[in-house]
Amino acid sequence: MIEFERLHHVSIAVRDLEKARQFYSELLQFQEIERPPFKSKGIWYAVGNQQLHLLEHTQGETLRNGQIDSVDGHFAIWVKSYKGTIEWLEKAGIPYEARPQSVAGFAQIYILDVDNNIIEFDSAYDS
Known part of the structure; x- marks a missing residue:
């Protein structure tokens, strides 16, 4: 049996690394961390004790074109305040889609990045 310790990182594909950096680093203010010198282009971020890895990939099946669909692949970040995040x-x-009374038992907020990757923010509901 595999003995799991924790989720280390999530990787998502982006079409243009600099546009993605503007969104994640400047707009969302994620903290960039050092990335090894891989041959591919990418940016790594610290998100709490885990990491988000952006990988520039100009073509492929992993790139989304649609709008928010919470059943589609996405990653979620727990935030301190629903109201403050809104x-x-x-x-x-x-732009966002808010689900303050989600059947999940906590509030959910969905956004899209510049490549239509879905990001979910979760929190206790604090009107």
């Missing part, structure tokens, strides 16, 4: 997204001009 306010911040509105101030930043980032």
